[in-house]
Amino acid sequence: MTLNQKQYRLRVSAAPSYDSTERQTVYVNTDTPTVVISPSSESSIVVRIQNFSGLPDGCPKTNAYFEHSEHLRDLYSISFKIKFKEDTSLDDVLFGNDFDRPIRDTLPYGFGIAYKIFHIMIDPSAEGDVYADRPYLYGYAATSINAITVGQPNEEFQSFVKEDMSAMSHVDEPDIDIPLSAGKRRKFFLKQENRKKFIFKAGKTYMFDFFNPYIEMGREFALRLPGYSLAIMKYWDGQPLRYVLKSKSGQVYFTLLFELVEGES
Numbered sequence: 001m002t003l004n005q006k007q008y009r010l011r012v013s014a015a016p017s018y019d020s021t022e023r024q025t026v027y028v029n030t031d032t033p034t035v036v037i038s039p040s041s042e043s044s045i046v047v048r049i050q051n052f053s054g055l056p057d058g059c060p061k062t063n064a065y066f067e068h069s070e071h072l073r074d075l076y077s078i079s080f081k082i083k084f085k086e087d088t089s090l091d092d093v094l095f096g097n098d099f100d101r102p103i104r105d106t107l108p109y110g111f112g113i114a115y116k117i118f119h120i121m122i123d124p125s126a127e128g129d130v131y132a133d134r135p136y137l138y139g140y141a142a143t144s145i146n147a148i149t150v151g152q153p154n155e156e157f158q159s160f161v162k163e164d165m166s167a168m169s170h171v172d173e174p175d176i177d178i179p180l181s182a183g184k185r186r187k188f189f190l191k192q193e194n195r196k197k198f199i200f201k202a203g204k205t206y207m208f209d210f211f212n213p214y215i216e217m218g219r220e221f222a223l224r225l226p227g228y229s230l231a232i233m234k235y236w237d238g239q240p241l242r243y244v245l246k247s248k249s250g251q252v253y254f255t256l257l258f259e260l261v262e263g264e265s
Contacts, residue, residue: 008260010054010217012047015255023257028052029060033081033157041084041253043245044157048077051218055261068160075218077211078243078256079161081151084200089171091195092247095145095210096126096138099239104131106237108230117225122214125190141208141245142189142198147182151205161209169201210243217258236260 012026016038026034026047033044048063065071107130119126123144128137142148150167151158163182170176176197179185189195200206216222223230240259246252 029063036254043082045080073213074211079209081207088200090142090198093141094138095141098136114228143186145208145210147209
């Protein structure tokens with residue numbers, strides 16, 4: 001079953017918590033940031049989806065982002081800049097997905113293989129329990145997110161986040177440098193001892209871009225990992241796909257909801 005826009009349309013919303021009453025619409029592909037203010041942070045979020053035909057009406061079908069040489073294969077992007085209100089260890093910030101209800105009874109045959117592919121090839125830091133009553137899968141922001149840079153105060157939202165963590169604040173070992181490339185940075189921060197040596201400084205601006213070619217949310221809703229493909233609608237139980245940036249203690253910086261809404265408008 002493919003994602004027929006006459007039956008379902010995709011809607012994206014953001015909030016500073018899990019509370020549905022705090023959600024606000026994200027205007028996909030417009031590059032107009034959605035500002036989310038939580039007790040512990042202030043974020044500006046931009047979502048881009050290739051071949052978008054969802055809500056609200058009038059959102060562009062695509063974005064110049066996908067014409068950039070580094071993003072020709074990518075299918076979506078979650079970009080955000082954030083200011084933390086307190087100094088926060090890189091070992092304390094998680095990014096990933098969670099659900100309100102069990103999904104264990106709707107998981108497709110071969111899901112275990114897909115999870116192994118994801119864990120080995122895409123994000124070795126990710127940990128979770130997809131068979132729990134409230135399933136989750138979180139990685140560390142420092143290892144899960146593709147591009148991270150330290151921005152300037154009050155800097156405008158960047159269309160393309162370029163990897164540059166050279167200005168990250170050290171805890172007590174200033175002689176240790178973060179690798180310059182995104183791939184080496186992600187590997188570097190797989191070690192907890194390295195994550196604990198750096199902090200997100202309160203009041204400083206940090207920019208992130210999470211993207212990949214593995215999840216199709218435009219023409220259809222599908223998962224395409226290397227050597228594994230799945231039409232998600234066949235197994236969908238009605239729950240939205242939720243991304244969350246949070247601390248280990250459960251302090252939420254923002255949630256981002258991708259939900260399918262029945263009807264044409």
